[in-house]
Amino acid sequence: MEAIAAAPVYSISRYYIHVEAGVYRERVEVSIINGDGFIAKFITFENSAGDGSQAVAVTSVSNQSAFFQCTFLGYQDTLYAKSGWQFYRECNIYGTVDFVFGAAAAIFQSCNLFSRLPKTITFSTQNKQDTHVSSGYVIQNCTLTVAPGLERQKPLFKAYLGRPWSNLSTVIVMESYLDDIIQPTGWLSWGNISTNKVTYYEFRNHGPGASTGKRVNWKGYKAVTQANMVRKFTVARFIFGDDWLPGTGIPFTRGFMTD
Template identity: 30%
Template sequence: MAPTYSNLSIIVLITVLLVVMSSCAGWVNAAEDPAAAILIRVDPSGKGDYVKIQDAIDAVPSNNKDNVFILVKPGVYKEKIVVPADKPLITISGSKANAVIITWNDSGNIFESSTFSVLASDFVARYLTIQNTYGAGAKAVALRVSGDRAAFLGCRILSYQDTLLDDTGRHYYSNCYIEGAVDFICGNAASLFEKCHLHSLSEGDASITAQRRESPSEETGFTFLNCKITGVKTALLGRAWGPYSRVVFAFTYMSDVILPQGWDDWGDSSNQRSVFYREYKCYGPGANSKHRVEWSQELSGKEAEPFLTKYMIGGNTWIRSLPTRFKKASTAPKSNKNH
C-alpha cells in the first residue's frame, strides 16, 4: 500500500493558478525571479495547452533559463518520456500521485528501457506515479535520473528489476513510494531518500539497493533517512555493484522482510574490504544487527552526523519550493488538443 500524502500545498497552488494568473507576457529568468514560473498545462481532455506530457516538455526552449511549471491533470499517460539535458529548470506536477499515472512497458538496456528519463539538471517531480509494467525476467527501469540537482516529492516509482536507475548527479527523494524486487534502487548518484517507503517484491534474497561507487574519491552513495521497508517475503538491504559501494540506513523501520545478514558482496569477497555499508538507530524486526555480515557496521553518533541532513547533497541550496507567481510565455505554446 502506497503512503498517503498531504495535498494542501497543491490545492493552494491550483487556487493560485485559477485566481492570480498574471496578465504579463514573457519568459521569467529563474536567476532574476526564482519564485516565478512559466505555466504549461497538460490535460488529457484537451482543455489544457497539451494532452501529452512529452509535448509540453518539447515546448520548452533549448538552453532554457526559466522556471517552467508543467501542471498535469489526472489521467493515465501512456508515454515514454525524456527530459533532455538542454532543458533544465522544469517542474512536472500532479495533484496526487495515484491520480497522474505515467506508464510504459519496456525492457532490456538499463539506460534505454526507462519509462521516464531525466537528463536535465534542476528538475523537480511532484505527485506522479511512474511505472514500467514489464514485470519479472529482465531489466525494466521505471525512472532514470542522470541529471544533477533533481528532486522527487510524493512520487510513486514502480517496476520489478532496476525500478529506479539513480544514475549520476545529486538527487533528493522525499515521501516517495518505491517498489521492486531485484536491485530496485541502483546506480552511482549521491542521493538522499527521506521518509520514503521501500517495498520489496523479492521472493528470496534479491537486494533493495545496488550502489555502484567505483573509487574512494567519488562522493556518491545512497542515504535512507527516516524511511520504511516492507515486502512480500525476504530481501537484502544491498549488494556491491561497485567495489566501493556506499549505502547508509538511518532511523529506518525495517520489517522482517530483511534477511539477518543484511548485505551481499556480489560474489566477490574483495569487495568486503572496500564497501561502506552502515546502519544507524534503525528499528523493527529486520534491524537486528546481531547476525549482520561482519563487514557492515553500526555508525556512532558522530559518524552519522554527515548523513542526517540535506547538506550531504547540497540540497539546502538547490531544492526548489513551489512557485508563487505564474506567467505565460511570450509565444503561446502550440496546442495539440486534436492529436
C-alpha cells in the first residue's frame, strides 16, 4: 500500500511500481484506474467475495490503458472496462455473469475467458451510449470456455457471448475459439432493451460453439463473411493502436490474425 500512496496524484510521465513475485493478501485500495496510459503486466487481480452479487476485481477508466498476461478473478462483473481505449493481451479473465462489462472501446486479443460455475453465463455486457463515441468490445483470437478443472461439467453450462446493457451495445467476436458451452442462439436479450440497433458481429470463429446457423434473429446481429465489414474493429482502426501501443512494450496484432 505504501507504493500506491507514494505514487503522484497527477504526473506528466509514467510512474512505475514493481511488485515482487508472490501472493499478497491485503487490502490495497486503487479504487479506479483513471490515469491515462496505465499499464499492468503479469499481475493477478482478484475479488474474493465469491458468487452471489456484483464483485468487481478491476475498474478501468484509463484511456490508452494496456494489460499484458494479467489474470482477473471474480464471478459477477469481474472486469469493468468502463471508458477510454483499452487493450488486453494474453490475459485470463474468470467470471460468470456479465464478467466483462462497461462502455470502453476495448480489444481483448489472445485472451482466455473462463466460465467458473455451471450456470447461465454471459461473457460480455457492453454499454455504448452514443453513436458518435468510440465504444465497444472486440474479442479477437480468444478462447471462450470453462475454467480449468470443470471440463466434465460442461453440459451444465449455458453460455452466451453477451447481452445488451444499452440499445447501442457493440460486441465483435472474431477469429476466436468458441467451446460447446455457447448456446446455439449465441446471444441473450436483457429486459426491455431493444436489440434493433445493437452491433453484434461474429467473424471467422471456430470450435463447436461457433456455428451461426441458429443464432438470434435480431436486426443488429450479423454473421459476417466479408473482412471489410469488421476491419474497422481491428487494433489499428478501432483504438488507433499504432499510435500508442508500441510505447507500452506489449505485443499486438494491428489487423486480422488470419489474413
